[in-house]
Amino acid sequence: MHVGLIAAFLILAVALTAGGLYLFASGLTARAGVCRPPLGLRLAGIEPGSQEWERAHRAAWPILFAGGVLGTAHGIALAATTLMDARISVPIVFIVSGVIVEAGLWLVAKGAGKASLK
Helix, strand or coil, X not given: CCHHHHHHHHHHHHHHHHHHHHHHHHHHHHHHXXXXXXXXXXXCCCCCCCHHHHXXXXXXXXXXXXXXXXXXXXXXXXXXXXXXXXXXXXXXXXXXXXXXXXXXXXXXXXXXXXXXXX
8 A cells, every 4th residue: 555545544544543432532521521612512502501402412321322332443443454454445444434423423422412401
C-alpha cells in the first residue's frame, strides 16, 4: 500500500476513534447525570441541565455508550488493518461501516432523547 494512503487511513482511524470516544464519554456522563455541553445531544429548545435535558439523556445513554464502543472499535480496527498491510478493501469497509455506525447511532440517540420528551 502507498505511504500516502497509509497516512490517510491512519488519520481517518484517529478521527473514528475520537468520534467514538466522544460518544462513549457522552454516554457515560449521561448515565451519571452530569452530561453538559460540549458533550451530549443537541436538542433544540432544551436548556442544558434542565429536567428535560436529563430525561432525554437518561433515555439515550445506552445508545450513546454503544455508539462509542463500536466507533472506537472501528477506529482501532482500521488502524490495525492498515498497519498489517491488508488488502485495500478491508480498511475501506472499516471506514464506511465506522461512519455509518457513529452517525447512525448518534441519530438514533437523538431520536430516543426527543421521544422521551413527548
